[in-house]
Amino acid sequence: MKTIYTDALVIGGGLAGLRTAIGIKRQGFDVIILSLVPPKRSHSAAAQGGMQASLAHSVKGDGDNEDVHFADTIKGSDWGADQQVARMFVNTAPKAIRELASWGVPWNRVEAGEHEVVIDGKNVVLNEPDSHHGLITARNFGGTKKWRTCYVSDGTGHSMLYSVSNQALAEKITIHQRMEAICLIHEHNRCIGAIVRDLKSGELVSYISKATCIATGGFGRIYRTSTNAIINEGIGAAIALETGVAELGNMEAIQFHPTAIFPAGILVTEGCRGDGGLLLDADLHRFMPDYEPDKKELASRDVVARWMEVHIRKGKGVKSRYGDHLWLDIRLLGEEHINTSLREVKEICQYFLGIDPVKELIPVRPAQHYSMGGIRTTPDGQSSTLSGLFAAGEAACWDMHGFNRLGGNSVAETVVAGMIVGEKMAEFLHSDAADINISTGTAQKFYDATASRLNSFYNPEHHESAFAIMKEMQEIMSSDVGIFRHKDTLTDALAKLTTLYQRSKRIKVQSKAPGTNPELTTAYRVQMMLKLALCTTKGALQREESRGAHFREDFPNRNDEDWLSRTLATWPNEAQQQPDLHYEALDIMKMELPPGWRGYGAKDHLDHADTAKRQAQVDAVLQNDGLDRFEKQQQLMPYLHLLPEEFQAKNDRVKFKQQK
Amino acid sequence: MKTVNKQQIIPTTSARTLTFNIFRHNPSDPSSTPRMQHYQLAETDTMTLFIALNDIRENQDPSLAFDYVCRAGICGSCAMLVNGKPSLTCRTLTKDLPDVINLHPLPGFALIADLSVDTGQWMQGMSERLETWIHNQHLAEIDLSQVEEKMDPQKARDIYELERCIECGCCVAACATAQMNDNFIGAVGINQIARFELDPRDERSAKDFYQLIGSEDGVFGCMTLLGCDDMCPKDLPLAQQIAFMRRKMATR
Numbered sequence: 061m062k063t064i065y066t067d068a069l070v071i072g073g074g075l076a077g078l079r080t081a082i083g084i085k086r087q088g089f090d091v092i093i094l095s096l097v098p099p100k101r102s103h104s105a106a107a108q109g110g111m112q113a114s115l116a117h118s119v120k121g122d123g124d125n126e127d128v129h130f131a132d133t134i135k136g137s138d139w140g141a142d143q144q145v146a147r148m149f150v151n152t153a154p155k156a157i158r159e160l161a162s163w164g165v166p167w168n169r170v171e172a173g174e175h176e177v178v179i180d181g182k183n184v185v186l187n188e189p190d191s192h193h194g195l196i197t198a199r200n201f202g203g204t205k206k207w208r209t210c211y212v213s214d215g216t217g218h219s220m221l222y223s224v225s226n227q228a229l230a231e232k233i234t235i236h237q238r239m240e241a242i243c244l245i246h247e248h249n250r251c252i253g254a255i256v257r258d259l260k261s262g263e264l265v266s267y268i269s270k271a272t273c274i275a276t277g278g279f280g281r282i283y284r285t286s287t288n289a290i291i292n293e294g295i296g297a298a299i300a301l302e303t304g305v306a307e308l309g310n311m312e313a314i315q316f317h318p319t320a321i322f323p324a325g326i327l328v329t330e331g332c333r334g335d336g337g338l339l340l341d342a343d344l345h346r347f348m349p350d351y352e353p354d355k356k357e358l359a360s361r362d363v364v365a366r367w368m369e370v371h372i373r374k375g376k377g378v379k380s381r382y383g384d385h386l387w388l389d390i391r392l393l394g395e396e397h398i399n400t401s402l403r404e405v406k407e408i409c410q411y412f413l414g415i416d417p418v419k420e421l422i423p424v425r426p427a428q429h430y431s432m433g434g435i436r437t438t439p440d441g442q443s444s445t446l447s448g449l450f451a452a453g454e455a456a457c458w459d460m461h462g463f464n465r466l467g468g469n470s471v472a473e474t475v476v477a478g479m480i481v482g483e484k485m486a487e488f489l490h491s492d493a494a495d496i497n498i499s500t501g502t503a504q505k506f507y508d509a510t511a512s513r514l515n516s517f518y519n520p521e522h523h524e525s526a527f528a529i530m531k532e533m534q535e536i537m538s539s540d541v542g543i544f545r546h547k548d549t550l551t552d553a554l555a556k557l558t559t560l561y562q563r564s565k566r567i568k569v570q571s572k573a574p575g576t577n578p579e580l581t582t583a584y585r586v587q588m589m590l591k592l593a594l595c596t597t598k599g600a601l602q603r604e605e606s607r608g609a610h611f612r613e614d615f616p617n618r619n620d621e622d623w624l625s626r627t628l629a630t631w632p633n634e635a636q637q638q639p640d641l642h643y644e645a646l647d648i649m650k651m652e653l654p655p656g657w658r659g660y661g662a663k664d665h666l667d668h669a670d671t672a673k674r675q676a677q678v679d680a681v682l683q684n685d686g687l688d689r690f691e692k693q694q695q696l697m698p699y700l701h702l703l704p705e706e707f708q709a710k711n712d713r714v715k716f717k718q719q720k
Numbered sequence: 721m722k723t724v725n726k727q728q729i730i731p732t733t734s735a736r737t738l739t740f741n742i743f744r745h746n747p748s749d750p751s752s753t754p755r756m757q758h759y760q761l762a763e764t765d766t767m768t769l770f771i772a773l774n775d776i777r778e779n780q781d782p783s784l785a786f787d788y789v790c791r792a793g794i795c796g797s798c799a800m801l802v803n804g805k806p807s808l809t810c811r812t813l814t815k816d817l818p819d820v821i822n823l824h825p826l827p828g829f830a831l832i833a834d835l836s837v838d839t840g841q842w843m844q845g846m847s848e849r850l851e852t853w854i855h856n857q858h859l860a861e862i863d864l865s866q867v868e869e870k871m872d873p874q875k876a877r878d879i880y881e882l883e884r885c886i887e888c889g890c891c892v893a894a895c896a897t898a899q900m901n902d903n904f905i906g907a908v909g910i911n912q913i914a915r916f917e918l919d920p921r922d923e924r925s926a927k928d929f930y931q932l933i934g935s936e937d938g939v940f941g942c943m944t945l946l947g948c949d950d951m952c953p954k955d956l957p958l959a960q961q962i963a964f965m966r967r968k969m970a971t972r
């Protein structure tokens with residue numbers, strides 16, 4: 061057994077993993093990053109739209125601050141988020157943007173003077189003051205009160221990922237590319253590393269680490285139509301689940317993005333609508349104002365995606381041989397804007413649809429986009445049940461997104477979580493908790509179990525095809541566990557997935573060649589992915605309410621009385637066919653922002669008995685004129701103690717002179 | 721007034737049978753020898769090489785190795801030689817290709833298997849050698865709660881124009897120098913240096929950059945055949961950047 065020892069192991073080389081590793085290394089510990097692909101090819105590169113941080117430096121961001129960002133995030137989450145974590149996030153996001161700027165990200169900047177922009181279908185002139193010229197600017201995104209999404213033309217994620225990756229190289233962090241963690245090593249509720257498969261040679265290697273972080277991104281590929289990369293298969297979440305100890309949170313909370321090109325599912329950014337693009341139906345009618353007179357195309361993603369599907373069900377979709385779709389119209393933004401700020405969109409339209417969005421409409425339909433759920437952690441990023449295991453980024457359920465995340469909040473989360481979790485892991489490594497007292501046989505035991513799992517695919521009595529099972533799973537998820545959910549279809553899906561999971565135990569791999577073996581890779585992955593699909597489906601079936609992206613036709617209201625809780629899934633026994641689910645209540649009496657109406661979407665939720673009580677307490681504090689906004693916040697919900705000291709400071713901004 | 725262009729309705733006819741000649745070799749397998757293997761596939765509408773190769777793997781040959789990540793022309797994973805031309809294959813539509821499609825792995829990089837090559841290690845080596853990160857002595861002192869330093873908006877855009885490179889390796893595959901000299905940093909490397917040279921946050925001097933690329937392994941190795949510029953899938957102004965860096969280094 062080849063064994064590698066390190067203080068910290070970071071599984072995942074996207075934004076979250078890279079930034080976490082940098083934090084650990086800066087505190088003087090060894091760290092190794094594992095990645096399926098070269099880090100710069102991680103899916104973070106695909107984020108075209110932008111990153112939210114309340115810098116408030118463009119006119120349309122005037123008045124923005126952490127409080128506004130916090131409220132937008134909580135409303136976006138439909139009150140499913142952990143409010144302390146959201147507070148930690150909004151206070152650190154401006155620092156993250158500034159750190160990235162110092163590492164080389166060429167953020168778009170404010171240009172003094174008049175600019176013509178499109179707002180709500182009309183041309184409007186904005187005037188930026190000289191004092192702000194050259195500061196980082198921001199664009200509009202859905203579900204936000206202010207223009208808060210900082211961006212780098214059409215390649216925000218690309219620039220961020222390259223800068224952070226380069227910084228990791230500058231700090232001489234060890235990166236092992238094309239290495240896949242496929243099992244966690246643990247004993248007595250303590251994680252001590254992972255069994256890893258070398259995707260080039262096929263060899264298994266054990267990595268022993270005092271602290272391990274999973275930053276493996278989302279698991280969108282359990283669906284057929286997804287904007288996610290091919291590699292977003294959720295193996296990081298699955299190996300945590302397979303420990304039987306770690307918990308996965310809110311796996312039913314899956315986001316569907318309104319504008320994936322049809323039928324390929326490739327994303328065109330929310331920036332299209334943020335910059336003024338419109339959604340049209342078969343009659344070329346702009347239908348969103350009919351449903352959302354206030355926010356229109358820029359309500360939160362769950363709401364827009366749902367209305368689009370409702371509109372298609374009413375027969376207003378455009379017919380095509382692949383099914384119905386709607387149109388995204390960005391022609392009104394003009395050629396120059398499209399060619400510079402939305403160039404990636406133009407390229408995608410050109411290469412995958414053969415059209416020019418300057419002159420033509422883009423066929424779109426919602427597709428799976430983001431996994432709000434993931435490995436459940438405390439605000440420190442550590443699993444509350446499996447010590448030594450941390451998680452960050454899309455793979456984690458830290459939980460700042462609840463049941464719906466806002467556009468631009470995810471890449472922001474990856475870097476912010478990396479900054480915080482990196483520090484917290486270093487703290488852990490400094491503490492006595494880092495000592496490993498586990499018998500040497502433990503790693504061998506997990507190594508052998510993994511090897512025998514891989515061997516099982518060559519059992520001559522097996523006959524199932526890994527590719528076929530993958531397809532079937534994706535079909536079931538897309539058709540029955542999508543935007544609209546119902547007891548009948550979910551029950552059916554759960555039964556079908558359970559059978560499929562049993563069948564996956566009898567997968568036969570044909571190809572015995574050593575080295576990279578794509579069929580074998582698909583075989584073990586699909587078995588693990590089915591476990592995630594079962595968590596999502598069972599969670600969706602049991603949650604008898606609608607919240608954020610989780611929409612039940614048979615329970616269309618949000619129900620705070622019974623369901624203001626986080627779903628936690630575990631798989632304690634390998635022999636079981638479905639996950640165990642239990643629930644963690646969210647305490648309204650501790651919330652800074654008690655549940656209410658989001659400002660868009662359905663108004664008729666069922667209140668919890670504590671809501672009114674807590675609202676009265678909150679109102680009393682807010683009305684106390686003797687306190688400034690920071691003092692009020694601290695009274696309502698202290699959170700600063702959860703942040704590493706270096707990120708606690710207040711964020712400075714250049715104020716606008718003329719107003720108020 | 722608004723009308724939908726007829727061409728926008730996705731076409732419904734397609735009846736070609738495509739022949740794929742694919743390079744096969746698995747260096748991890750002692751019994752493997754390099755060879756070309758043939759597959760036939762019925763073309764479908766809006767079929768890309770990504771769709772075609774997955775179809776072949778799922779239905780004809782589960783051992784076929786290739787790399788895709790984003791499948792949207794963004795991440796740079798999927799470059800291959802398509803009928804001899806370096807291309808991002810996830811965004812290559814089969815309708816733009818003849819009936820016979822020859823696929824080879826990208827030359828100039830270590831072969832992993834079949835169509836999969838290790839561009840990642842090569843690019844990481846290049847980054848380490850050229851130190852493609854901001855060199856700034858004051859980095860550690862920056863107070864993140866303070867307002868960020870201003871930057872000229874046009875400068876920021878210009879930097880991004882050079883930063884758009886996705887390290888796919890097409891320029892290296894298309895470069896005669898790179899095919900002869902393993903140490904040549906390629907257009908990708910020269911462009912990286914141009915990007916950092918332009919960036920006011922990077923304190924390195926012309927002399928520092930000269931040490932990195934002022935040799936036959938750097939700008940002076942380029943024979944100005946400019947295959948790189950023709951093949952860049954992101955249309956980066958590589959010829960212009962090479963000429964610019966050459967002049968800069970030569971007049972030093």
Ligand SMILES: Cc1cc2nc3c(=O)[nH]c(=O)nc-3n(C[C@H](O)[C@H](O)[C@H](O)COP(=O)(O)OP(=O)(O)OC[C@H]3O[C@@H](n4cnc5c(N)ncnc54)[C@H](O)[C@@H]3O)c2cc1C
Pocket residue numbers: 071072073074075076077094095096097098099102103104105106107108109110111112216217239240241242275276277278287288289291292295296327329429430452453454455467468469470471472474
């Ligand atoms: C098309 C698209 C556009 C988006 N646009 C935006 C946007 O504009 N703004 C925004 O805020 N968010 C956006 N998002 C969301 C955001 O990009 C992602 O949530 C975020 O980048 C995830 O980062 P991450 O570091 O958590 O994971 P990733 O970037 O996905 O990285 C995961 C890493 O884990 C590695 N890995 C995975 N499994 C294993 C394993 N088993 N072993 C070893 N390594 C493994 C991978 O190789 C990879 O390096 C977008 C998402 C998509 C799909």
Ligand code: FES
Pocket residue numbers: 787788789790791792793794795796797798799808809810811
């Ligand atoms: S797979 Fe990402 S560029 Fe082709």
